Amino acid sequence: MAIVERHIALVAHDNKKVELLQWASFNKKRLAPHHLYATGTTGTMLEFELGLSVQRFLSGPVGGDQQIGGRIAEGSIDMLIFFWDPLEPQPHDPDVKALLRLGALWNIPMASNVATADFIISSPLFESDYDRAVPDLGPRNWEQMRDQDSED
């Protein structure tokens, strides 16, 4: 049976990059058939060290987290492996929070640590059809909002 190709974003803060590299190295064969994305430095590391083909965005602190969040919102990234650093504040903490928020909102599988990433990548669902529930977040109805406002 053909595998379902996932669109997976891989991101790690500096103190977590080695952990991500080791995880990706161990799982290289399983990751390779999928479409991989990463923030700038994480992506360079994965390409350079493992020879994986990765679409790189800007570095996290200068907009890369927001770019990935945008792709999640528009539906072109459907999984996030993000080893964020729980022991160190980041200059772009609002962007980190926004990325995690969008991942939760759009109900994509997200791993913040190695154990969860292991569970995700070894799940039978990893490469099979999965009907992910997506919230109904169509455009808000301006006319309805205006009429409600005038009733108040």
Ligand SMILES: O=C(CO)COP(=O)(O)O
């Ligand atoms: O800061 C990051 C995620 O918040 C990661 O960015 P880099 O991959 O460019 O180091």
